[in-house]
Amino acid sequence: MKNGFTLMEVCVALAVLSAGVLVFGRFLDGFNRLQALERTKAKSVVAVSETIEELVRNPPWCRDSSFVRNEVNVVLNAVPGAKPLAWVEATSASMPEVKLRRLVRCKKIRQNP
Structure with missing residues (x-):
């Protein structure tokens, strides 16, 4: 064998x-x-949150608008009332499912009399 x-x-x-x-x-x-x-996805979440925090540090004007900043689509909706507030909705351009909303202070638009 x-x-x-x-x-x-x-x-x-x-x-x-x-x-x-x-x-x-x-x-x-x-x-x-x-x-x-x-x-x-993690990079998109960081970009969206950094964009919102940038808007908190540097308040935008109180008017309805939309713009793109750092590959993030931002929609700004002014809230009517005595306090200058606006809803900010930031969505990642590369991953639309990454979306954050936050209420931020905004700069009032001065109207000429």
Whole structure:
């Protein structure tokens, strides 16, 4: 009796090994794609929140408007009343599902008498 493996056993072992490597490679590829998507979403959230905080530090004029700043779409809606307030809605241009709203102070527009 000879020690060792037959050709058929080696072929089956190689087939099982290659199937395992293929499944692991697909899993790793999916993981890398998900990680890249999460990284992009995190960058979008940071950009949107930084834009809103910039508007808090430097209040905009109290008028309805929309503009784009730092790849963030900003919609400003003035709130009628005695206090100068406006709703700011900021949406990421690259990921529309990333959206934040905040009530901010704004600069009143002086009207000439």
